[in-house]
Amino acid sequence: MTFRKLALNNVLRNWRTYAAYFLSSAFSVFVFFVYAVFAFHPALTAGTLKDASTGMHFAESIIYVFTFFFILYSMSTFLKTRKKEFGLFILHGMTSLQLRKLVFLENMVIGLLSILFGIGAGLLASQGLLILGSKVIGMNPALPFYFPQSAMILTFTAFTVLFFVISSFTAAVLKGNKLIDLLTGTEKPRPEPKASRIRTVLAAVLLLGGYAAAIAVKGVMVVSAMIPVTIVVVIGTYFLFTQASVWIISKLKTNERIYLNRTNIVTFSDLSFRMKDNARMFFIVSIVSTVAFAAIGTLVGFRAMMTNSVELQEPYTFVYQAAPNDQKKDERISQIEDALSGTDYEKLSVSYKKLTDENKAYTIMSETDYNRAAALWKEPKLSLEKGEAAMMQEDLLYPRGLTQGNEPEPIHINGLPEKTMKPKVLDKLLFSMSLFTGDLVILPDPQFAAIKAEEKSYTAYRTENASSTLAAGKKLEYAFSQKADPAFLFTSSAVKIDQVKQSINIFLFVGLFIGFVFFAAAGSFLYFRLYADFEGDVKKYQAISKIGLTDKEMKKIVTVQMSLLFFVPVGVAAAHGFIALIALGNMFGTRIWTEIAMVLGSFMLIQLVYFLIIRVGYVNKVKQAI
Numbered sequence: 001m002t003f004r005k006l007a008l009n010n011v012l013r014n015w016r017t018y019a020a021y022f023l024s025s026a027f028s029v030f031v032f033f034v035y036a037v038f039a040f041h042p043a044l045t046a047g048t049l050k051d052a053s054t055g056m057h058f059a060e061s062i063i064y065v066f067t068f069f070f071i072l073y074s075m076s077t078f079l080k081t082r083k084k085e086f087g088l089f090i091l092h093g094m095t096s097l098q099l100r101k102l103v104f105l106e107n108m109v110i111g112l113l114s115i116l117f118g119i120g121a122g123l124l125a126s127q128g129l130l131i132l133g134s135k136v137i138g139m140n141p142a143l144p145f146y147f148p149q150s151a152m153i154l155t156f157t158a159f160t161v162l163f164f165v166i167s168s169f170t171a172a173v174l175k176g177n178k179l180i181d182l183l184t185g186t187e188k189p190r191p192e193p194k195a196s197r198i199r200t201v202l203a204a205v206l207l208l209g210g211y212a213a214a215i216a217v218k219g220v221m222v223v224s225a226m227i228p229v230t231i232v233v234v235i236g237t238y239f240l241f242t243q244a245s246v247w248i249i250s251k252l253k254t255n256e257r258i259y260l261n262r263t264n265i266v267t268f269s270d271l272s273f274r275m276k277d278n279a280r281m282f283f284i285v286s287i288v289s290t291v292a293f294a295a296i297g298t299l300v301g302f303r304a305m306m307t308n309s310v311e312l313q314e315p316y317t318f319v320y321q322a323a324p325n326d327q328k329k330d331e332r333i334s335q336i337e338d339a340l341s342g343t344d345y346e347k348l349s350v351s352y353k354k355l356t357d358e359n360k361a362y363t364i365m366s367e368t369d370y371n372r373a374a375a376l377w378k379e380p381k382l383s384l385e386k387g388e389a390a391m392m393q394e395d396l397l398y399p400r401g402l403t404q405g406n407e408p409e410p411i412h413i414n415g416l417p418e419k420t421m422k423p424k425v426l427d428k429l430l431f432s433m434s435l436f437t438g439d440l441v442i443l444p445d446p447q448f449a450a451i452k453a454e455e456k457s458y459t460a461y462r463t464e465n466a467s468s469t470l471a472a473g474k475k476l477e478y479a480f481s482q483k484a485d486p487a488f489l490f491t492s493s494a495v496k497i498d499q500v501k502q503s504i505n506i507f508l509f510v511g512l513f514i515g516f517v518f519f520a521a522a523g524s525f526l527y528f529r530l531y532a533d534f535e536g537d538v539k540k541y542q543a544i545s546k547i548g549l550t551d552k553e554m555k556k557i558v559t560v561q562m563s564l565l566f567f568v569p570v571g572v573a574a575a576h577g578f579i580a581l582i583a584l585g586n587m588f589g590t591r592i593w594t595e596i597a598m599v600l601g602s603f604m605l606i607q608l609v610y611f612l613i614i615r616v617g618y619v620n621k622v623k624q625a626i
Helices: 003-013 015-039 050-081 083-091 096-137 149-176 179-184 197-216 221-254 264-269 271-313 329-339 367-376 445-450 466-480 493-532 534-545 551-588 593-625
Strands: 318-322 345-357 360-366 390-392 424-426 439-443 455-463 488-492
Touching: 003 096, 015 050, 015 096, 015 149, 015 493, 050 149, 050 493, 083 096, 096 149, 197 221, 197 551, 221 264, 221 271, 221 551, 264 271, 264 551, 271 493, 271 551, 271 593, 318 329, 318 466, 329 455, 329 466, 329 488, 345 367, 360 367, 360 445, 367 439, 367 445, 439 445, 455 466, 466 488, 466 493, 488 493, 493 534, 493 551, 493 593, 534 551, 534 593, 551 593
Parallel strands: 360 439, 390 424
Antiparallel strands: 318 455, 318 488, 345 360, 345 455, 390 439
């Protein structure tokens, strides 16, 4: 039998153990190839969507770097489980050089198969993904299919180099191993793991302190606190798995009511060893999963916040602002109302003036016109006396203009007998942000008429469902923009929201796949760890089954131990992600509970399905082995 045949047989015989490594590698190749297909698409390499192509290339770089370290870690874990097998090869006369050559060939076989499978799957799915990606990015019509030769060459070359480097490295790792170390494998006797009480307490202090700081900071302070809080939480997470978990298990063992209850004595027998052995893996999985949760949650949350911000700043479906020299005002107003035919709407027509006084800009409106808007929105009307004023701040999301005593700053308007006034500050935005040049000041009608400034008109239309007017808004914008005319301004809230969504959707599309690559890698780490302990588990259950362990009890023990493996690190990651997304909301002064629940809930559901599938296969394999 040749070395190539032996390497191929080893891969085929150990297909179950190699499955997670192969599928994860193939998935990484698949995602990289999909991004390359988009990045090299002729419709994206030029024009307004060139940023999307740049984003795809950036995503490729992140996936490539992460895949390198992921595969490197996966292979090192897998090699540890095969030490005894390698020892038998050497015992039967295989030289160290031949063993390294065998490992190199096995890795290259898996790598090349992953590349071919990933590219093949990408080609089969590319048409559907182009349509899906077009919808996400906002392209209509969808991107047409093309033969992605450049994407295929880049993917094949990049991952061939990656697998060659990793295969060479993993083969070199075996060079210093002694025969006795290989034959004993992972079965060397070990003392009971011990935990440091100080580090256990430190884990709790660091995590709780980091969480408290992340929740407490507001606004721009979130950015300043981000790095120190992240460092504190990462260190606390490491101590949580390496020290606190072992300490908790040791305390549970001392509680006879828990430890001696039914099958718990079997469940807890080697749990401290498992937690100690898996501590670094748990740490990696939790951090990688946190990155996935936080990245996707941030993008989804930011999209929701930006959309809500536009909805707040554009309370009207359509707005038409005109200067006195707008000769086509009536014609365009008719076009807007024709576009709204068949739709129930409310119309608002007011006048305003703009002026700059003492280096500050103001938009001025009469009390009567303001009260028209207040009646439309069912807000309290104003009743101003001579010399009084009211003010609507330019940005109601971040109120300003107030002194330490919560008194509004005086405003100065030339042309009025009452040059200096202290206005009443209004907290409800009744006009679109396009109206504002500085703060909006409402004056009694006589004072408004006395101001010598050009009087402009503001016509707004309000409907119950602004999103349904997207097509009409785009048609009106296109019709009005055929000839540049500074005498008017037309805005559509649905079009603005659509533009915001499109700009963010590009990053969401890029980040979504990166997040899922990270999460898939975390799942693969868990799968590797599970099957690394398989032989030891089989021996344990074989011994216990001889003294009466039933299949039902065995399933219960396996389920509990697998639950800890699959849900402890991901649960910690979910807690980290939850706090990170709360901090994001604090930075923008909003709450994104729906988005947090959607992102974390989706990932936990995926993890649950993954756990149930793996559990069925693992339990069946253990039953067959015993």
